[in-house]
Amino acid sequence: MTGPTRHPYALLGLDVGGVNSRVSLVGISDGKYRLLASAQSLTSLGQDLHIGSGVDRAVQALQRKTYHLFLNEDGGLLMPVDRIGRGLDRVGMTLSAGRRIRTALLGLSGQGSLKAARALVDSLPMCAVTHLDAAMQMDEQRAIERLLAALPEIVIVTGGEDYGAVETMRRTIETVRTICGLLPHAVKPLILYAGNAAMEATARQRLERVARLRIVPNLQPAFGKYDLTLAQSYLEREILRSCKTDLPGSEVLFALTENLFGLTGLGAERMIRWLSQVRADDSEKVTSRGFLAVDLGGVYTTLAASQNGISGAVMLEKFPGLAHVDRRVAAQAICDWSDTPVTFDEADQFLCNYVTVPQWIPDTQKTLSLSLSFSRYRLQQGLICLARNHDWLEYHPQRGLQGYFEPVIASGAVLTGAPDPALVMLTLLDGLQPRQITTMVLDRHHLLPLLAKFGEVEPLVPIHLLSSPAFENLGTVISTAGELPRGKTALSVVVKTASGVSFSQEVQHGWLARLKIPQGEPAVLELTPHRRVDIGFGGRGRGGRLKVVGGRLGVVIDARGRPVQLPKQPELRIDLLNHWQRMLRADHG
Amino acid sequence: MLLPVARAGTIKEIQRVRRLKYPGEVLVYEGQQVLPEDVIAQASMPAEILMVEIADSLGVDVLAVKEFLVREPGEQLHEGDVIAKITGPLSRLVRVPADGRFIGLHQGKAAFEVGYRTIQVRAGMMGVVQAVFPDYGAMISAAGFLLQGLWGNGAIGFGELRIVEEAWTQPLKPGMLAERGEGLMIGAGSCVDPDALNWYGKRSSGGLILGSMAPELIAIATAMPTPILVVQGFGSRQPDESLLDGLTPHADKSVSLNAGEFDPLSGMRPEVIIHLSDEGFESGFSVQQKLKVGLIVRVFAEQSWGKVGEVLDLPEGDTYFESGVTQPAAVVMLNDGQKITVPQQNLIIIDDANSG
Numbered sequence: 021m022t023g024p025t026r027h028p029y030a031l032l033g034l035d036v037g038g039v040n041s042r043v044s045l046v047g048i049s050d051g052k053y054r055l056l057a058s059a060q061s062l063t064s065l066g067q068d069l070h071i072g073s074g075v076d077r078a079v080q081a082l083q084r085k086t087y088h089l090f091l092n093e094d095g096g097l098l099m100p101v102d103r104i105g106r107g108l109d110r111v112g113m114t115l116s117a118g119r120r121i122r123t124a125l126l127g128l129s130g131q132g133s134l135k136a137a138r139a140l141v142d143s144l145p146m147c148a149v150t151h152l153d154a155a156m157q158m159d160e161q162r163a164i165e166r167l168l169a170a171l172p173e174i175v176i177v178t179g180g181e182d183y184g185a186v187e188t189m190r191r192t193i194e195t196v197r198t199i200c201g202l203l204p205h206a207v208k209p210l211i212l213y214a215g216n217a218a219m220e221a222t223a224r225q226r227l228e229r230v231a232r233l234r235i236v237p238n239l240q241p242a243f244g245k246y247d248l249t250l251a252q253s254y255l256e257r258e259i260l261r262s263c264k265t266d267l268p269g270s271e272v273l274f275a276l277t278e279n280l281f282g283l284t285g286l287g288a289e290r291m292i293r294w295l296s297q298v299r300a301d302d303s304e305k306v307t308s309r310g311f312l313a314v315d316l317g318g319v320y321t322t323l324a325a326s327q328n329g330i331s332g333a334v335m336l337e338k339f340p341g342l343a344h345v346d347r348r349v350a351a352q353a354i355c356d357w358s359d360t361p362v363t364f365d366e367a368d369q370f371l372c373n374y375v376t377v378p379q380w381i382p383d384t385q386k387t388l389s390l391s392l393s394f395s396r397y398r399l400q401q402g403l404i405c406l407a408r409n410h411d412w413l414e415y416h417p418q419r420g421l422q423g424y425f426e427p428v429i430a431s432g433a434v435l436t437g438a439p440d441p442a443l444v445m446l447t448l449l450d451g452l453q454p455r456q457i458t459t460m461v462l463d464r465h466h467l468l469p470l471l472a473k474f475g476e477v478e479p480l481v482p483i484h485l486l487s488s489p490a491f492e493n494l495g496t497v498i499s500t501a502g503e504l505p506r507g508k509t510a511l512s513v514v515v516k517t518a519s520g521v522s523f524s525q526e527v528q529h530g531w532l533a534r535l536k537i538p539q540g541e542p543a544v545l546e547l548t549p550h551r552r553v554d555i556g557f558g559g560r561g562r563g564g565r566l567k568v569v570g571g572r573l574g575v576v577i578d579a580r581g582r583p584v585q586l587p588k589q590p591e592l593r594i595d596l597l598n599h600w601q602r603m604l605r606a607d608h609g
Numbered sequence: 610m611l612l613p614v615a616r617a618g619t620i621k622e623i624q625r626v627r628r629l630k631y632p633g634e635v636l637v638y639e640g641q642q643v644l645p646e647d648v649i650a651q652a653s654m655p656a657e658i659l660m661v662e663i664a665d666s667l668g669v670d671v672l673a674v675k676e677f678l679v680r681e682p683g684e685q686l687h688e689g690d691v692i693a694k695i696t697g698p699l700s701r702l703v704r705v706p707a708d709g710r711f712i713g714l715h716q717g718k719a720a721f722e723v724g725y726r727t728i729q730v731r732a733g734m735m736g737v738v739q740a741v742f743p744d745y746g747a748m749i750s751a752a753g754f755l756l757q758g759l760w761g762n763g764a765i766g767f768g769e770l771r772i773v774e775e776a777w778t779q780p781l782k783p784g785m786l787a788e789r790g791e792g793l794m795i796g797a798g799s800c801v802d803p804d805a806l807n808w809y810g811k812r813s814s815g816g817l818i819l820g821s822m823a824p825e826l827i828a829i830a831t832a833m834p835t836p837i838l839v840v841q842g843f844g845s846r847q848p849d850e851s852l853l854d855g856l857t858p859h860a861d862k863s864v865s866l867n868a869g870e871f872d873p874l875s876g877m878r879p880e881v882i883i884h885l886s887d888e889g890f891e892s893g894f895s896v897q898q899k900l901k902v903g904l905i906v907r908v909f910a911e912q913s914w915g916k917v918g919e920v921l922d923l924p925e926g927d928t929y930f931e932s933g934v935t936q937p938a939a940v941v942m943l944n945d946g947q948k949i950t951v952p953q954q955n956l957i958i959i960d961d962a963n964s965g
Contacts, residue, residue: 021699
């Protein structure tokens with residue numbers, strides 16, 4: 021060990037979720053940043069509670085797990101690192117606990133500016149309480165009444181590609197001005213103007229005196245092209261500001277981090293975007309490569325994806341409203357994916373009860389099956405929403421996730437706490453239904469969003485940690501797509517491992533298979549697909565060589581096709597689901 | 610491990626803050642006795658707007674309208690009042706078509722506020738106003754048996770407690786309780802029948818306290834104005850006797866039911882307060898508490914969902930469960946005599962379940 025240098029020596033990460041608070045200690049080991057230990061506790065929320073109480077319990081538990089001393093005798097943090105290496109250099113924090121901010125969207129069209137505004141709002145803990153397009157705004161009286169009824173905390177005004185739709189934007193600005201004139205001071209919304217740049221001066225002139233106004237770049241400067249980053253950053257600050265009121269104790273935690281805090285979902289998106297930019301800039305120029313992060317959290321389902329340096333994210337509420345029709349859709353999905361016999365009523369009952377006890381964990385095989393089936397539904401809903409907001413992401417439940425997303429980084433207690441990596445892999449494959457080639461990575465300690473914060477202090481931290489065991493490689497997945505009769509060979513594989521072992525395997529259409537390549541061992545795969553099968557090598561029937569490193573499950577071939585077809589008869593479906601599990605589960609590589 | 614607490618016991622000082630999100634008018638005073646449906650504070654928000662065309666009516670440019678106004682923004686105007694006019698040989702004027710407050714000009718039109726909506730915060734319990742928060746609300750205090758549940762339909766009510774004992778051995782059915790009429794708070798083990806829910810929900814303005822309820826009744830319950838509280842969870846499960854035991858001593862007593870949604874931010878749960886003047890109250894209140902041997906807990910395990918029992922042991926380290934997860938566990942003796950081991954996270958602490 022070396023003493024403290026200009027590089028930070030020890031960093032503490034706090035991740036405060038709606039259900040769990042996690043803490044992670046990152047330090048230097050063998051010349052690289054590594055996760056030294058982590059711990060978690062239930063988040064403390066409620067009357068007379070301090071949001072830091074849950075964090076404090078987790079920090080105490082963390083100290084007991086590690087030799088690196090970072091707490092003083094009173095239980096306070098030792099900062100900075102002293103000359104014998106005790107203490108911490110920085111504390112970083114991500115937060116997803118708290119309420120959603122009520123937001124109104126004003127734009128020109130549902131497929132244009134409002135879609136961009138929706139993409140912005142969905143990427144943050146916000147809920148769109150009303151939206152008005154240009155046609156709706158023509159009836160000014162009705163438009164104003166809708167806004168009054170919604171009582172938004174934030175109004176996002178967007179629309180008009182740069183220097184377009186001037187008159188319509190003028191009308192929108194006047195509508196917002198009237199609203200601000202009507203509402204008492206205490207409930208005046210914050211106005212975020214993110215529309216036609218040519219109207220910024222008008223917006224400033226008409227709105228600045230009647231409300232708190234912030235002008236950010238146009239969300240959609242050209243049709244289909246989004247620019248959400250600055251608006252996201254500004255709204256993130258606003259949301260965190262409201263947390264100071266809503267979550268007692270959050271201000272103390274924020275102060276501890278010396279401005280190294282942010283929203284969890286946005287942290288994940290930043291990391292995914294950064295990875296995509298690094299890849300787009302590097303010499304390989306694999307520009308079509310995408311990155312995907314999924315987090316099945318206690319309160320939100322968060323998905324962040326990036327491709328060619330652009331990114332998008334969604335934060336959906338975990339549960340559909342109990343009185344909402346979506347609950348029945350979710351219950352049916354649970355029945356469809358459950359590997360144990362479950363009636364619709366049982367699935368519905370499970371869902372309703374799960375809502376009332378969000379910290380609940382599955383303790384029987386049946387409840388684990390219900391929980392992971394619900395996770396598949398959550399992943400699918402997340403992708404549907406992400407694809408609806410971002411045209412570059414091609415996903416349809418009947419076709420699966422198009423494109424090359426490598427890797428998929430997954431987190432969330434339901435996945436990281438699952439007892440079997442095969443179950444996690446299968447949940448991810450069924451929920452996302454990726455095509456081509458990807459690698460499933462499990463972020464066991466929920467570090468990805470925190471890396472965005474640590475990266476601000478030391479860029480080496482995300483680089484080192486992403487390639488460390490903290491991010492567990494479950495396995496590279498090769499998915500086949502193409503119409504073949506069940507039982508026909510979809511893919512032939514010849515495997516040559518670095519240790520000299522070689523074997524071949526044929527995978528039939530409709531099945532899953534594992535190539536038992538030891539964890540961490542490099543291997544070269546010679547892939548020969550059936551002439552009607554696409555594995556992502558440039559079209560049907562095209563194969564080639566692929567370098568891989570064995571994951572926890574070696575390498576997985578998903579030859580079930582897209583979409584994954586399940587028999588209608590429950591007994592057959594359950595048999596098949598169990599068969600797939602057995603194929604992945606036997607003798608973990 | 611610190612776990613959420615849902616109370617089921619007698620409490621000396623149940624304090625609840627009822628506060629508007631926005632400033633308004635507080636309608637109670639310190640020391641005042643309040644009933645659950647009493648309004649503690651209210652705020653008015655503009656809701657209806659009237660746009661009166663000025664520029665077109667006067668035949669002037671939108672930007673010139675201001676010059677022809679004869680009333681100022683902020684003024685309260687009455688139907689027929691003149692708001693703008695052009696004088697001269699071709700004089701024209703614009704009158705207000707309804708009473709309202711003139712807010713200002715909007716694209717050559719005069720905007721009027723003509724209707725309000727009132728946002729209210731109600732007491733949700735019988736009690737005494739302990740403190741007033743000017744412009745926002747008050748803190749209400751009461752003593753009694755506090756029973757917190759898992760789900761509420763959002764309504765508030767008050768009534769005399771009637772327990773349908775038959776509905777602890779079979780699901781609630783219409784006609785199980787001979788009494789009808791308003792002001793009854795009905796306690797029953799389970800409800801799976803929409804007709805039963807409608808029967809008791811419509812015939813009692815007080816409310817329904819249910820051990821469990823079928824999930825398919827949620828939509829009906831949510832639409833009902835009668836408050837409905839679910840204590841154990843959803844499904845057609847065997848009701849927990851501890852709920853019956855807890856409620857029975859309080860039959861015929863006055864009960865407040867605030868069936869608000871569970872709010873994780875505040876820790877507040879839907880709850881029943883049975884008003885008592887007896888001695889032997891506990892003091893203090895917490896929304897999270899450290900799990901200890903001897904505490905009474907509600908268990909959320911597949912076969913024993915919502916049942917109550919006593920913590921017998923907290924084994925050291927993690928315990929392996931059938932699902933394959935390893936978690937800190939608790940050994941709980943359920944009230945029906947069954948001993949089970951569950952993850953600690955699948956418990957809610959409920960102090961003093963059988964007292965009162």
